[in-house]
Amino acid sequence: MPDYATYFSGRYINANLVEGLNLRPLTIQRIQAEEVENPDKPTEKRERMVIYFEGAKAGWLVNRTNAECLVALFGRRTEDWVGKRVALKSEMVRVGPTQQPGIRVYGSPDIDKDVKFGLRLPRKRPQPYTLKAME
Numbered sequence: 001m002p003d004y005a006t007y008f009s010g011r012y013i014n015a016n017l018v019e020g021l022n023l024r025p026l027t028i029q030r031i032q033a034e035e036v037e038n039p040d041k042p043t044e045k046r047e048r049m050v051i052y053f054e055g056a057k058a059g060w061l062v063n064r065t066n067a068e069c070l071v072a073l074f075g076r077r078t079e080d081w082v083g084k085r086v087a088l089k090s091e092m093v094r095v096g097p098t099q100q101p102g103i104r105v106y107g108s109p110d111i112d113k114d115v116k117f118g119l120r121l122p123r124k125r126p127q128p129y130t131l132k133a134m135e
Contacts, residue, residue: 012050012061015090015101025085025109025134026053031078036061049078060088060103064121069105072117073131084110087134107132 029052035045049067050059062070074081086108093102107114111133118126 011058013056013058013103015103017058018088018103019090019101021088023087023089023106023134025087026056027085028052028081028083029054029056031081034059034061051081065119066103066105068119068121069129069131072115072129073105073108073111084108087132105131107134109134 031049031051033047034050036048038044038046049062051062052059070081070086073086074084087106088103089106090101091104092099093104095102108131111131113133115131115133117129117131119129120126
């Protein structure tokens with residue numbers, strides 16, 4: 001049975017919904033920029049990448065870590081991502097000083113072998129990361 005938060009999904013998918021997918025690949029339908037509330041300054045909005053999947057009502061608000069993973073899988077040109085399949089997973093992630101459920105890219109059936117790369121984020125050391133080739 002899914003977590004209760006699954007039933008309260010809003011405009012964007014959340015980690016509880018992803019957990020219920022059991023690594024089922026989702027096909028990217030479109031990518032667009034949307035203005036969203038800045039969590040650090042609620043009175044301000046900022047433009048963020050949102051990915052919509054075929055058959056899904058809510059979009060996926062993509063953070064920098066996941067964007068870098070998608071670049072490693074499919075390249076820098078986001079228009080090349082449309083039609084590609086990606087599997088997402090739910091895992092505990094650090095948000096400020098706390099840990100909470102978050103969404104991470106697991107891999108894709110559209111790659112021939114695992115992709116290993118150094119995940120580089122601003123002000124952080126590169127972290128080894130592996131994205132899985134799936135059947």
